[in-house]
Amino acid sequence: MEEFLQQLTNGLAVGGIYALIALGYTMVYGVLKLINFAHGDLFTYGAYLGLTLLTSLALTDRLGFFMGVLVLVLMVMGLVAVLGVILERAAYRPLRESPRLSAVVSALGASIFLQNTLMLIYGARFQVYPDNILPVTALDLFGLQVPVMRVLIVLASVVMMVTLYLFIQKTKIGTAIRAAAIDQGAARLMGIDVNRVILLVFLLGPALGGAAGLMVGLYYGQINFTMGWVYGMKAFTAAILGGIGNIPGAMIGGLLLGVVEAMGAAYLSIAWKDAIAFCVLILILIVRPTGLLGERVADKI
Amino acid sequence: MLLEVENLHVRYGNVEALHGVSLMVRQGEIVAILGANGAGKTTTLSAISGLLRSSAGEIRFEGRSIHKTPAHQLVAMGIAQAPEGRRIFGTLTVQENLSLGAFTQTDRVRIAKNLQWIHELFPVLAERREQLAGTLSGGEQQMLAIGRALMAQPRILLLDEPSLGLAPLLVKTIFQTLWEISSAGVTIVLVEQNAHAALKLAHRGYVMEVGKIVLEDRAEALLANSQVRDAYLGG
Numbered sequence: 177m178e179e180f181l182q183q184l185t186n187g188l189a190v191g192g193i194y195a196l197i198a199l200g201y202t203m204v205y206g207v208l209k210l211i212n213f214a215h216g217d218l219f220t221y222g223a224y225l226g227l228t229l230l231t232s233l234a235l236t237d238r239l240g241f242f243m244g245v246l247v248l249v250l251m252v253m254g255l256v257a258v259l260g261v262i263l264e265r266a267a268y269r270p271l272r273e274s275p276r277l278s279a280v281v282s283a284l285g286a287s288i289f290l291q292n293t294l295m296l297i298y299g300a301r302f303q304v305y306p307d308n309i310l311p312v313t314a315l316d317l318f319g320l321q322v323p324v325m326r327v328l329i330v331l332a333s334v335v336m337m338v339t340l341y342l343f344i345q346k347t348k349i350g351t352a353i354r355a356a357a358i359d360q361g362a363a364r365l366m367g368i369d370v371n372r373v374i375l376l377v378f379l380l381g382p383a384l385g386g387a388a389g390l391m392v393g394l395y396y397g398q399i400n401f402t403m404g405w406v407y408g409m410k411a412f413t414a415a416i417l418g419g420i421g422n423i424p425g426a427m428i429g430g431l432l433l434g435v436v437e438a439m440g441a442a443y444l445s446i447a448w449k450d451a452i453a454f455c456v457l458i459l460i461l462i463v464r465p466t467g468l469l470g471e472r473v474a475d476k477i
Numbered sequence: 478m479l480l481e482v483e484n485l486h487v488r489y490g491n492v493e494a495l496h497g498v499s500l501m502v503r504q505g506e507i508v509a510i511l512g513a514n515g516a517g518k519t520t521t522l523s524a525i526s527g528l529l530r531s532s533a534g535e536i537r538f539e540g541r542s543i544h545k546t547p548a549h550q551l552v553a554m555g556i557a558q559a560p561e562g563r564r565i566f567g568t569l570t571v572q573e574n575l576s577l578g579a580f581t582q583t584d585r586v587r588i589a590k591n592l593q594w595i596h597e598l599f600p601v602l603a604e605r606r607e608q609l610a611g612t613l614s615g616g617e618q619q620m621l622a623i624g625r626a627l628m629a630q631p632r633i634l635l636l637d638e639p640s641l642g643l644a645p646l647l648v649k650t651i652f653q654t655l656w657e658i659s660s661a662g663v664t665i666v667l668v669e670q671n672a673h674a675a676l677k678l679a680h681r682g683y684v685m686e687v688g689k690i691v692l693e694d695r696a697e698a699l700l701a702n703s704q705v706r707d708a709y710l711g712g
């Protein structure tokens with residue numbers, strides 16, 4: 177039981193990270209019907225920017241651990257959001273009217289560019305988050321000893337997801353995003369500036385992805401310039417699992433995938449950890465290609 | 478003159494669909510645009526609302542040139558369109574659809590009053606407030622499309638085949654409502670296959686054929702016109 181609960185909390189932490197990345201894929205897909213293959217790399221930038229800011233600004237020394245990390249998260253989110261907007265401007269907007277395949281190629285090109293830039297700046301080796309400034313203590317949750325970092329990551333990802341959900345569901349701008357995802361032309365007839373919706377989506381998605389990258393750095397301590405590929409594929413799987421284009425779907429898909437993966441690694445074989453995600457992807461594509469929450473209502477024509 | 482379209486050309490890729498369309502609409506009028514399938518009626522409306530860009534010609538709204546203005550800005554200027562095929566947001570609720578119609582509006586009191594008026598025009602939209610728009614019947618969806626366009630408090634309302642696919646009784650109701658909307662001071666441009674009903678309602682009409690206006694007259698005159706009778710009124 178103890179082991180099970182440990183795996184469950186671990187799965188939720190990793191799943192929360194997947195979910196945050198998956199939201200970026202699903203929001204961009206929702207509005208542009210495009211898979212942003214460079215999204216995983218923006219996530220990696222979050223991890224690297226977090227490391228640089230953490231060590232160079234010594235935020236945790238100056239502000240204490242909690243305030244320091246909070247400021248760090250906000251800075252990373254802001255910076256990666258700016259990168260997201262630049263990516264949209266440079267790689268996608270010029271191809272808005274071109275065939276779909278051009279945008280896909282451009283996305284892959286942007287991914288390679290971003291990855292290599294990172295390698296040239298930081299080198300190809302693993303980078304390590306300083307372990308002396310992060311708390312390693314465990315929290316006592318009803319008798320279960322859970323690392324503080326794990327609890328914080330679950331909490332932070334849940335807070336971000338709930339905030340995003342409320343924003344999308346309850347605000348005027350959020351409704352405009354949903355409308356543009358359904359029918360861009362009709363959205364324009366409502367007076368919605370679709371270009372601004374796209375811009376907003378490329379701010380929000382990368383901000384969340386960047387935060388996820390920082391979380392990985394804080395949680396595992398080790399980051400690498402290629403890690404965006406694996407995390408990207410898994411988050412993409414999570415997005416498909418929940419139903420691509422569906423925002424609550426990405427959240428549920430991410431958490432579910434994290435837990436399934438943790439359980440699989442614990443009870444089946446650790447060697448199969450990464451394969452589990454891909455088995456889930458293949459299974460979902462065969463059994464329910466629209467994902468768990470995909471296509472809830474068919475439009476009447 | 479509220480709206481003037483002058484020598485409008487619109488192309489889809491290499492194919493030109495409108496070859497110099499000119500028409501005008503006065504404040505308070507109901508103007509019908511008739512024509513066979515593929516004549517260019519939808520293309521004309523979409524060029525006015527900014528969804529399509531013209532390759533030549535000019536469109537003026539209250540004297541201002543608007544053919545280069547993006548669609549979303551035209552809504553704020555007072556041009557609203559209920560597009561062909563309704564294009565309601567099916568996975569959003571009826572109420573969310575109506576709220577989106579008022580996206581450019583900021584005066585909450587006026588929005589609420591306007592919503593009340595639309596609920597009076599189409600009571601079913603009040604009953605179905607929380608229902609997903611995609612689950613409405615075809616006729617209800619058409620009412621939602623018109624109501625949604627009215628939420629923008631437009632000076633001019635562009636309607637693309639509001640009677641399409643509706644039972645005769647419902648067509649009558651909708652046209653009755655269009656009359657009420659017009660009486661409230663909204664100028665209407667009405668594209669219709671149902672030429673008889675459209676000309677009964679309209680003050681003036683235009684007839685389009687393959688990307689051109691071929692006839693223009695007062696509605697009664699068009700109803701009496703033998704050419705129009707043969708082609709669009711079933712003899």
Ligand SMILES: Nc1ncnc2c1ncn2[C@@H]1O[C@H](COP(=O)(O)OP(=O)(O)OP(=O)(O)O)[C@@H](O)[C@H]1O
Nearest residue numbers: 489492494512513514515516517518519520521561
């Ligand atoms: N998206 C498009 N791409 C290419 N050609 C188009 C497109 N939309 C319309 N056309 C062409 O432009 C011409 C005018 O079409 P339009 O839709 O304006 O006609 P319409 O009068 O509205 O017809 P209907 O009564 O069937 O709705 C037609 O020849 C049509 O084939």
Ligand SMILES: [Mg+2]
Nearest residue numbers: 518519520561
């Ligand atoms: Mg048409």
